[in-house]
Amino acid sequence: MRPVAALNDHEVFDRYPDELIDHDNIDHYRAMAERRLVIRHCQDCGYWIYPHRPICPECLSENLRFEEVSGRGTIFMETRLHQLRDPDASIVEPIVAAAVELEERTGLRYLSRIVNCRIEDIVLDMPVSLTWIEEDGCIWPAFEPAAG
Amino acid sequence: MARNPLKDQVAVVGVGSTAYGRDQQRSLLSLGVEAALKAMADAGIDRRGIDGICGSGMSPLAVGNAGFLSVQGALGIEKVTWGKNGWLGSAFVFAVEAVFSGLCDTCLVVQSYRREVNMSRSAARDPFRLRASRFGETGGMGGRDFARRWLHSGEPYAAWMKRYMHDYGVGKDAFGLMAVNNRSHGARNPDAVIQRAITLDDYHASRMVWEPMQMLDMDIPVDGAEAFVITTAERARDLRQKPVTVHAMSLGGTRVGEFYENTLPWTENAFWVAMEGLWARSDLTRTDVDLFYPYDGYTIDAVAVVEAAGFCKPGEAGDYFRDCWDRRENILRLNGGRTLVTTGGGGLAHGRSGGSNLYAEAVRQLRGSQGERQARHADSALITIGSMYHDPSAVLLRAGERR
Ligand SMILES: [Zn+2]
Numbered sequence: 001m002r003p004v005a006a007l008n009d010h011e012v013f014d015r016y017p018d019e020l021i022d023h024d025n026i027d028h029y030r031a032m033a034e035r036r037l038v039i040r041h042c043q044d045c046g047y048w049i050y051p052h053r054p055i056c057p058e059c060l061s062e063n064l065r066f067e068e069v070s071g072r073g074t075i076f077m078e079t080r081l082h083q084l085r086d087p088d089a090s091i092v093e094p095i096v097a098a099a100v101e102l103e104e105r106t107g108l109r110y111l112s113r114i115v116n117c118r119i120e121d122i123v124l125d126m127p128v129s130l131t132w133i134e135e136d137g138c139i140w141p142a143f144e145p146a147a148g
Numbered sequence: 149m150a151r152n153p154l155k156d157q158v159a160v161v162g163v164g165s166t167a168y169g170r171d172q173q174r175s176l177l178s179l180g181v182e183a184a185l186k187a188m189a190d191a192g193i194d195r196r197g198i199d200g201i202c203g204s205g206m207s208p209l210a211v212g213n214a215g216f217l218s219v220q221g222a223l224g225i226e227k228v229t230w231g232k233n234g235w236l237g238s239a240f241v242f243a244v245e246a247v248f249s250g251l252c253d254t255c256l257v258v259q260s261y262r263r264e265v266n267m268s269r270s271a272a273r274d275p276f277r278l279r280a281s282r283f284g285e286t287g288g289m290g291g292r293d294f295a296r297r298w299l300h301s302g303e304p305y306a307a308w309m310k311r312y313m314h315d316y317g318v319g320k321d322a323f324g325l326m327a328v329n330n331r332s333h334g335a336r337n338p339d340a341v342i343q344r345a346i347t348l349d350d351y352h353a354s355r356m357v358w359e360p361m362q363m364l365d366m367d368i369p370v371d372g373a374e375a376f377v378i379t380t381a382e383r384a385r386d387l388r389q390k391p392v393t394v395h396a397m398s399l400g401g402t403r404v405g406e407f408y409e410n411t412l413p414w415t416e417n418a419f420w421v422a423m424e425g426l427w428a429r430s431d432l433t434r435t436d437v438d439l440f441y442p443y444d445g446y447t448i449d450a451v452a453v454v455e456a457a458g459f460c461k462p463g464e465a466g467d468y469f470r471d472c473w474d475r476r477e478n479i480l481r482l483n484g485g486r487t488l489v490t491t492g493g494g495g496l497a498h499g500r501s502g503g504s505n506l507y508a509e510a511v512r513q514l515r516g517s518q519g520e521r522q523a524r525h526a527d528s529a530l531i532t533i534g535s536m537y538h539d540p541s542a543v544l545l546r547a548g549e550r551r
Binding site: 009010013016018019020021022023024026050051053054055056057058060076077078079080081082083094097099107108109110111112113124135136138140141 | 173174175177178181185195212221222223224275276279280282283286287288290291292293294295296297298303304306307308310311314355356357358359360361403405406407409410412
C-alpha cells in the first residue's frame with residue numbers, strides 16, 4: 001500500500017468543500033484528490049468494506065487499512081436520468097448513474113458516472129475501468145468501457 | 149392507577165461504554181459500534197442474537213452517524229424486525245416498547261454523542277465537527293460527490309427495475325398492470341386526485357423520467373395528511389366505531405444500510421425480511437388475506453411486496469398479474485378472485501401520503517364503511533409500506549367486534 005499522507009486534513013477539507021468528511025472516510029477523499037480510489041480492506045479476514053465503516057462488518061475486526069482497488073468492475077445497475085429535481089436544470093442528454101460492482105468482492109458497488117461511451121452502448125454487466133474527471137475544481141472517479 | 153401490562157416484563161441484560169473525552173477524533177458511528185460490541189459482550193449475546201436496533205438521532209431515518217441503518221450495516225447484523233432512532237431518554241423507552249410488544253426479542257440501543265460546534269468554542273474550530281454540523285442527520289446528502297447520490301434517493305429504484313427486467317428476462321407488464329389496477333380503483337374513489345383510469349398503452353406511453361422508470365410508475369405528490377387513534381383492544385370494544393385490530397406487525401432491516409447501490413439480491417431485500425417477520429408472528433397466512441395494500445411509491449415497490457408476500461415466485465409477477473386480471477373492471481383479483489389490491493387507488497391515484505392512506509383505506513374497508521366501494525370480503529388486510537432498502541413495515545389488520 002502506498003502512503004496516504006500527501007495532503008493534511010485541512011487540505012482535504014479544502015479540496016472537497018461540500019462533502020461530509022469524517023474520521024472514517026477522510027483517507028478516501030485524501031487519496032481521491034490524488035486520483036487514487038481507496039477502500040478499507042480488513043487485514044484479518046480480507047473483506048473489502050464499503051460503504052466506509054469504522055470496523056469490519058464481516059468479522060468485527062478493527063485491523064483495517066485503506067488500499068487502492070484495481071478499478072476494474074462491471075455495471076450492476078444503472079438508470080438514465082431524463083429529469084432532475086431542480087426545475088431549472090437542463091439535461092442535454094440523459095445522465096447515467098451506474099452502480100459499478102468492483103472486482104474485489106461480489107456486492108461491492110461504487111456509484112459513479114460512465115464516461116467516454118455512447119449512452120446506447122451501455123448494457124448491464126459490461127466491463128468498465130476507472131478513470132478520473134475534474135469538475136468545479138474537484139477530482140472525482142468515473143468509469144469508462146474497459147479496453148479490449 | 150394506570151394500566152401497566154409491561155410491568156416486570158422486560159429486562160436490561162448488557163451494558164457497554166466507550167471512554168469519554170473532549171476530542172476522540174472518531175466518528176459517531178465508530179463510538180457507537182464500540183459501545184454496542186461491549187454491551188453485546190457484556191450480555192454474552194452475539195450479533196446473531198440481535199433482532200432490533202434503536203439507533204441515535206432525532207430523525208426517524210437518520211442516515212449516517214449512529215442511526216439504526218448505519219449501526220446495522222457496521223455491525224454486519226443480517227436481519228432485524230424492528231429499527232428506530234431515539235435520543236435522550238426516548239431511545240431506551242422505544243426499545244422496551246418494541247421488546248414488550250414482540251416486534252423484536254433482543255434490542256440493541258446505541259446512543260452516540262459528540263461535542264457539537266455550538267457547545268464549545270474549540271469545537272467550532274475543528275474541521276471535522278464543523279463539517280458534521282453542516283450535514284446534521286442527513287448522512288452527507290446534498291454534497292457534490294456522485295458516489296453519495298443514492299443516499300435516500302429514488303433513482304436506485306429505477307436502476308433495480310432495470311436489473312429485475314434483465315435478470316428475469318421480462319418486460320414492464322408487471323409494473324404497468326399494477327399502475328392500471330391502482331388507477332382503476334382511483335377512478336371509483338371520489339377523494340382521489342386522479343380519477344381517470346388508464347390502459348396499459350397509456351402506461352407505456354408515459355414520459356420517461358429515470359429510465360426505465362416512467363411518470364406512471366411514480367406516485368402523485370400532493371398536500372394531504374392522515375391520522376389514527378390507537379388504543380387497547382379492550383377499550384376499543386366500548387367505543388363508537390367497529391374496532392380494527394392489529395394482528396401482527398414487523399419491520400424489515402438488512403445489513404446493507406444506507407448506501408442503496410450496495411443492495412442485497414432481489415429476494416433478500418428488506419421487504420422479504422419484513423414479510424418473513426410478519427408470517428412468523430401471524431396466525432393468518434397469505435391465502436387468508438382479503439385486502440392487500442402493497443406500497444406504491446414506485447410500482448417496483450408494489451411488485452417487490454407482491455413477490456415478497458409469496459403471491460407468486462420472484463420475477464413472475466407479470467405472468468401472475470395476467471392470470472389474476474379482471475378484464476371487466478381492469479383490476480387485480482388475487483386468491484382466486486376474493487382479494488382486491490389497493491382499493492382507493494393508493495399513491496398512484498389517490499395521492500402520495502407515504503402509504504398512510506393505505507392504512508386509512510384498509511381500516512375503513514375492515515369497518516365495512518366504504519359504501520359503494522365496499523369490498524365484499526373484508527375481514528383481514530395486509531399492508532406493507534416502505535422501501536426495499538430500509539425499515540419497511542408489514543402489518544396485518546383484522547376486523548374486530550364491538551361489545
Ligand atoms: Zn474482517
